[in-house]
Amino acid sequence: MARPSGGGRTVVIVAFDGVQLLDVTGPVEVFTTANHYGADYDVRVVSLTGDTVATSSGLVIGADGAPGTLPRRLGTVLVPGRRNWRSAVADNDLIALVTDLSARAKRVASVCAGAFVLAEAGVLDGRRAATHWELAAQLAAAYPRVRVDGHPVFVRDGHVATSAGITAGIDLSLSLVEEDWGAEVARDVARQLVVFMARPGGQAQFSARLAPREPRHPAVRRVMDRVTADPAECHTLATLADSGGVSARHLERLFRTEVGMAPGRYVESVRVEAAQTLLADGTGTVEEVARQAGFGSSESLRRVFQHTLGVSPTVYRARFRSTLGDRTR
Template identity: 70%
Template sequence: MTRIPGAPGTPGASGTAGATGRAAARPRHLVAVLAFDQVQLLDVTGPVEVFTTANAHGARYDVRIVSAAGADVRTSAGVRIGADSAADTLPGRLGTLVVPGRADWRQAVGNLTLTGTVEALAARSGRVASVCAGAFLLAEAGLLDGRRAATHWQLAAELAAAYPRVSVEPDPLFVRDGRVTTSAGVTAGIDLALALVEEDHGADLARAVARQLVVFMARPAGQSQFSARLVPREARHPALRQVMDAVGADPAAAHRMDDLARAAGVSPRHLGRLFRAETGLSPGQYAESVRLEAAQALLEAGNDAVDTVAEQAGFGSAESMRRAFQQSLGVAPTTYRARFRSTARVLDPAP
């Protein structure tokens, strides 16, 4: 049985190392992480590690792993997790409820005890968050009706079909709608938890936690779950894979439809049909998504002028790149670069 380092009942649970007197005077923020059999291990441990690490930098989170009846659970990885208590024995009002998921979401939502526990805990919580397939449990409890939500990209269509009152966004790492935040798959739970820490204590503390956990960066909410360059591995038709590889290898090239089709040995019309059938995008839209990703990487890596980044990424002009950023990410390139190390999604329309 695994006890999570920093959880109540283990060394370091108070998390007061490095805390100031002012921080120690603040009331503790109760975070309940709901565990159940066959839950994904990292869905639980990722957020727990973020919140408990934040305590070493001045936060005051009281993190409790709970199960419906207080029993220990066996995760999908076969690792047992010890529950601190039954869910209904938690004291008073909760600051945050975190609901992880399991790969077989139908089994989870079919467990009336589990969904009832989610509903009861959510009613006592200031804010509610889910990781990966945990969104299905929130949806089953009615917590996502009329809200936008994210989940693992492979499950997005299933969530939308099963719960039509939920506005599912398949791409973002996490989506915040009111008091409910839902995240994409597995490791995105770490990004979500960092965003909640930033909401409570500011970007500096969240970045300190990310550095201690050796997280590459605190990724913004609107960042895509997956790289456009990974899509060719999913393409079935060899001509489509060839074109995608060519675009990914040199985003700054012109990539005219006729040239791409000729190189792949198909007609432009057939290439367009292949793209739409397998990616849902036109060849031009796919090329722009790769260029956008290239521009993001260039902005993150250095201080090149926006005009230079636009040229290197293949946009042709800074204005074209700005429009692409605004449409896809809701931010201007300069804002993206300035706030790169923040988990917040910036809505500043400044050029």
């Protein structure tokens, strides 16, 4: 297996004021830890001037130098994100730096809102890209030439890789280590950092699933209110249309136009969110949760969770339930 050499071993992480701290330190830990298991990365954190930068948490981090200290050929350029992505993309010097470094790199990657910086630099034009689930719609609206996918933890399109929010930068970095040095090295790093080598499921298990557009039509609002008031009720297209005072066909059209999904899909989304809450906060069995949320059986709930969230109800509960009851007294 070919290994990085020369400039190809250099990993450059671009730091700038307001950057998310873990977007920087997560990948740094992955690549430097890999060096303890046979990798040979030259990890450099650079800032525009080579000076320290203040992160989003207020913690100040140092840089290894200014861009002029880097070799001409680069292995990986990684761009972290900033909560206020508009400020980042308005920084002409930052965009010019990322444009230049990306042209010199074998691979280009971003973490979380770093995708906005890559998009502004034109690196993501025509490419599939990921970002934090909460920012996916904003990225798609601001940069229509980017094919945004808000579900995966990270996306690879050619030599460009983009990841979801914050800790997903660790997942992405592990995948790059595996590509460079093989699965065993990546597994060693994952074990050392006590993280998944491949995180099960996508971003849907973390996101607030119900984010439909605010409806203007009173019939749609009535139907949505009825569903959210009692997800377990029998909500067929006919009963929903009746409660909205319109025909079933007209309700279908209204929902697709105003909510962006079919009525049945909306009902399922409400039930999924109800089940997520019951699993995380309650003590009922999976069968009881399924009935209370309107799925009828644990098998139906399992199928929908596996399809929409990428995990089973049992795994979801283990991952997200409150820890208050588990504390040592």
